[in-house]
Amino acid sequence: MSRKKNFNAGPAALPLPALERARDELLDFANSGMSVMEHSHRGKEYEAVHDEALALLRELLAVPATHEILFVQGGASQLFAQLPMNLVQKGQTADYVVTGAWGEKALSEAKVATAMLGGAVRVACTTGTGEGKEKSYVRVPRPDEVKADPAAAYVHVTSNETIHGVEYAVDPSRPFPSPGGAPLVADMSSDFLWRPFDVSRFGLVYAGAQKNIGPSGVVVVIVSKELVERGRKDIPKIFQLRTPAENKSLYNTPPTFGIYMIRNVLAWLKGLGGLSAMEARNRKKAARLYGAIDANPGFYRCPVEKESRSVMNVVFRLPSEQDEERFVAEAKKLGMVGLKGHRSVGGIRVSTYNAVEPEWVDALVDFMGAFAKRG
Amino acid sequence: MSRKKNFNAGPAALPLPALERARDELLDFANSGMSVMEHSHRGKEYEAVHDEALALLRELLAVPATHEILFVQGGASQLFAQLPMNLVQKGQTADYVVTGAWGEKALSEAKVATAMLGGAVRVACTTGTGEGKEKSYVRVPRPDEVKADPAAAYVHVTSNETIHGVEYAVDPSRPFPSPGGAPLVADMSSDFLWRPFDVSRFGLVYAGAQKNIGPSGVVVVIVSKELVERGRKDIPKIFQLRTPAENKSLYNTPPTFGIYMIRNVLAWLKGLGGLSAMEARNRKKAARLYGAIDANPGFYRCPVEKESRSVMNVVFRLPSEQDEERFVAEAKKLGMVGLKGHRSVGGIRVSTYNAVEPEWVDALVDFMGAFAKRG
Numbered sequence: 001m002s003r004k005k006n007f008n009a010g011p012a013a014l015p016l017p018a019l020e021r022a023r024d025e026l027l028d029f030a031n032s033g034m035s036v037m038e039h040s041h042r043g044k045e046y047e048a049v050h051d052e053a054l055a056l057l058r059e060l061l062a063v064p065a066t067h068e069i070l071f072v073q074g075g076a077s078q079l080f081a082q083l084p085m086n087l088v089q090k091g092q093t094a095d096y097v098v099t100g101a102w103g104e105k106a107l108s109e110a111k112v113a114t115a116m117l118g119g120a121v122r123v124a125c126t127t128g129t130g131e132g133k134e135k136s137y138v139r140v141p142r143p144d145e146v147k148a149d150p151a152a153a154y155v156h157v158t159s160n161e162t163i164h165g166v167e168y169a170v171d172p173s174r175p176f177p178s179p180g181g182a183p184l185v186a187d188m189s190s191d192f193l194w195r196p197f198d199v200s201r202f203g204l205v206y207a208g209a210q211k212n213i214g215p216s217g218v219v220v221v222i223v224s225k226e227l228v229e230r231g232r233k234d235i236p237k238i239f240q241l242r243t244p245a246e247n248k249s250l251y252n253t254p255p256t257f258g259i260y261m262i263r264n265v266l267a268w269l270k271g272l273g274g275l276s277a278m279e280a281r282n283r284k285k286a287a288r289l290y291g292a293i294d295a296n297p298g299f300y301r302c303p304v305e306k307e308s309r310s311v312m313n314v315v316f317r318l319p320s321e322q323d324e325e326r327f328v329a330e331a332k333k334l335g336m337v338g339l340k341g342h343r344s345v346g347g348i349r350v351s352t353y354n355a356v357e358p359e360w361v362d363a364l365v366d367f368m369g370a371f372a373k374r375g
Numbered sequence: 376m377s378r379k380k381n382f383n384a385g386p387a388a389l390p391l392p393a394l395e396r397a398r399d400e401l402l403d404f405a406n407s408g409m410s411v412m413e414h415s416h417r418g419k420e421y422e423a424v425h426d427e428a429l430a431l432l433r434e435l436l437a438v439p440a441t442h443e444i445l446f447v448q449g450g451a452s453q454l455f456a457q458l459p460m461n462l463v464q465k466g467q468t469a470d471y472v473v474t475g476a477w478g479e480k481a482l483s484e485a486k487v488a489t490a491m492l493g494g495a496v497r498v499a500c501t502t503g504t505g506e507g508k509e510k511s512y513v514r515v516p517r518p519d520e521v522k523a524d525p526a527a528a529y530v531h532v533t534s535n536e537t538i539h540g541v542e543y544a545v546d547p548s549r550p551f552p553s554p555g556g557a558p559l560v561a562d563m564s565s566d567f568l569w570r571p572f573d574v575s576r577f578g579l580v581y582a583g584a585q586k587n588i589g590p591s592g593v594v595v596v597i598v599s600k601e602l603v604e605r606g607r608k609d610i611p612k613i614f615q616l617r618t619p620a621e622n623k624s625l626y627n628t629p630p631t632f633g634i635y636m637i638r639n640v641l642a643w644l645k646g647l648g649g650l651s652a653m654e655a656r657n658r659k660k661a662a663r664l665y666g667a668i669d670a671n672p673g674f675y676r677c678p679v680e681k682e683s684r685s686v687m688n689v690v691f692r693l694p695s696e697q698d699e700e701r702f703v704a705e706a707k708k709l710g711m712v713g714l715k716g717h718r719s720v721g722g723i724r725v726s727t728y729n730a731v732e733p734e735w736v737d738a739l740v741d742f743m744g745a746f747a748k749r750g
Binding site: 016033034078109236 | 483585713
C-alpha cells in the first residue's frame with residue numbers, strides 16, 4: 001500500500017500508529033477473544049479504554065477540576081441545537097459571534113431551539129460582508145468589535161472556520177473575546193487539540209471528533225460544572241448535559257469504537273510530546289504553506305487577513321477555476337488528496353490537522369512552487 | 376486467538392467475516408491508500424459504502440417505496456425524545472404500550488418531549504405488575520388488550536424487551552397491535568433484522584445498531600414518507616426526520632465507520648441467505664435454549680409466558696443467586712461470556728443475535744444440562 005497524503009477537511013487523516021493499533025487488535029482486543037466493538041460498554045475491558053480516553057484528554061489539556069469532559073453523539077451540528085436547549089433559560093438571550101458558515105449554522109439552529117423554549121439569540125458581532133453568493137468571511141473580529149451582553153446566557157464563537165479558514169488566537173492581536181459576565185462557548189470542531197489552551201476561560205467547548213481526535217460519530221464537550229448545574233431540566237433527559245456528566249458519558253451506549261479510536265489517537269499525541277510539541281509542528285506546517293502562497297503573489301492568493309489565518313485549514317485561490325481544477329488533479333496524481341475547497345466557496349483548501357505529516361506538507365509546498373512556475 | 380462465545384446483550388457479537396473484512400482493509404480501503412475512517416463523507420469511496428448499506432437494508436427487508444431508510448445518531452435513547460418531537464403536534468397525544476424497561480424509558484422521555492412542545496402521552500396498555508423493586512414484565516399484550524386512540528399521533532411499542540426477554544410476534548397469538556387509524560411505531564433495537572417483517576404495517580421502526588446490525592453509534596430508522604412530511608418544522612433542523620430523509624442521511628457528517636461496518640454485516644447476512652434463512656437459524660437457537668430450560672423445570676425457570684418468549688434474549692433464573700453467580704463463572708471458564716442478566720432484574724440472560732453462532736448455543740446448552748445435573 002502506498003499511503004495517501006490526505007488533506008481532507010474531515011473526516012480527515014488519522015495517525016498511522018493509531019490505525020495500526022486498531023488493525024492489530026481488531027479481532028482480539030486486549031487478549032479478550034473479542035473485538036473492542038463486541039464488548040459491553042459496561043464491561044471492564046471497554047471501561048478501561050473509556051477511562052483512559054477521558055484521562056488523556058484531562059491530562060493533555062490540563063482540564064481543571066471545575067470542568068467535566070463528556071462524550072456525546074450527533075456531531076457538532078447537534079450541539080448547535082442542544083447547547084441553547086440546555087443553557088438559554090426562558091426569557092434569556094444568547095449572543096453569537098459569526099465568522100463563517102459554521103457560525104451561521106450554529107446561530108440558525110440556536111434561533112429555532114431558543115424560540116421553541118422561550119428564549120432568543122442575538123448577533124453580538126459578524127465579520128461577514130456582502131450578501132448571498134457574494135457573502136464572504138476573511139477574518140475574526142478584534143476584541144473591541146464584539147459587543148456582548150453581560151447578561152447573555154453565553155457568548156458563542158467558532159474558534160476555527162473550516163470552510164473559510166479563519167481562526168482565533170493564532171495571532172496575538174486576535175484573541176478569543178472576553179465577554180465579561182457571560183460564559184464563553186466555543187465550537188472547536190476543527191481546531192481542538194492542536195495546541196494547548198486555557199480551558200478555564202471557557203464555560204464550554206465542543207468538538208466533533210473527525211478532525212483532530214478520531215473518526216466521525218463522537219463529540220467531545222468540556223463544560224464547567226456550574227453550567228451543567230444551571231442547565232434546563234424541562235428538556236428530554238438525553239439532551240441534558242447533566243446526563244452524560246452524571247453518568248461518565250455511559251447513560252446510554254456510547255459509540256464505543258469511536259471512543260476507542262480517540263484513545264489511540266490521544267496516546268499517539270501524548271507520545272509525540274503533547275500539545276506544545278504538536279503546536280510547534282502545526283505552526284511549522286502552516287508557515288510553510290502560507291509561505292508558499294505569499295512567495296507567489298501573482299499566482300496564489302489567500303483571501304484571509306494575515307492576523308486571522310488558520311493553522312488548521314489553509315485556503316487559497318489560483319488565477320482561475322480551471323487552474324484550480326488542474327492543481328487538484330495534478331496533486332492527486334502525486335498522491336495528494338482532499339485539496340478541493342468547500343463547494344460553497346471553491347478554491348483550494350489544505351487541511352493540516354495533527355495527523356497530517358510535515359513531509360506531506362513539504363511535498364505539497366514543493367508541488368505548489370513547481371506548479372506556479374509552470375503557470 | 377481463541378474467539379469467545381459472546382452472548383452480550385449489546386454491544387454484541389459481530390459476524391467474524393465482517394470483522395475480518397474491516398481488519399484486512401483498515402489501513403487501505405478499496406485500494407485508496409487510506410482507511411475508510413479517513414475518507415470524506417462526500418467522497419465517492421465512502422458514498423459507495425453508504426449507498427450499498429442503504430440498498431442492502433432495502434433489499435433484505437423489502438422496504439417499500441413508501442418508506443425512507445435513515446441513519447441517525449444518539450442511540451435509540453435519543454429517538455425516545457426525537458420521535459415525539461417530530462410526530463406529536465400541539466394538542467395531540469401519542470399512545471404507548473409498555474412491556475418492559477425500554478418501553479418505560481421511551482414513555483418517560485416522550486412525556487418530557489411532548490410537554491415541551493404542547494402535546495401529551497397516554498399509556499394505551501401496560502403489562503407490568505407490581506411496583507418498585509417488585510415490578511415485573513413477563514409478557515406482551517394480547518391484541519384485544521391494547522386500547523389505542525385512533526386519533527393518536529402514533530402507537531409506540533417495544534418489539535423486543537432486551538432486559539425482560541419478551542417479544543411480539545414470535546407466537547402467532549401475540550402479533551403487533553393493529554391500532555386502526557394511528558400509525559404503528561416500533562423500537563426494534565434488539566430484534567431488528569433477525570427475521571423478515573412487513574414494513575408497510577409500520578409508520579416508523581427504529582433500531583440501535585449494536586445488537587444485530589453493527590457497532591454502537593448508529594440508529595437505523597425506517598419511516599413512511601407521509602410521517603416525514605407531517606413532521607413538525609418548529610424544532611431544530613438536526614432533529615427533524617426530514618433532514619436525513621432529504622439528504623440521504625448526509626446532512627452532517629455521519630458515523631462513517633459505523634455505517635461501513637453495517638455494510639459489512641449486511642453483506643454477510645445476505646450471503647447467509649437473507650432474513651428467512653436467518654429466522655430459521657435464530658428460531659432453532661432459541662428453541663434449543665428454551666428446551667434446555669424446560670427440560671430442567673426444577674432447576675431452570677423462565678419467568679416469561681410461553682407466547683411472549685423472545686428469540687433474541689432468553690432470560691431465566693436458577694434456584695438461587697449463588698447458583699447464578701456460579702453458572703456465570705463456570706461458563707466463563709469455558710469461553711462463554713455476557714451471560715449475566717441485566718443488573719435491574721438479575722438472573723441469566725442469553726442474547727442470541729444473528730452473529731451468535733449455533734455452535735455457541737449448542738455448547739451453552741450442553742453446559743446447562745451438565746450444570747443442572749450437578750445442581
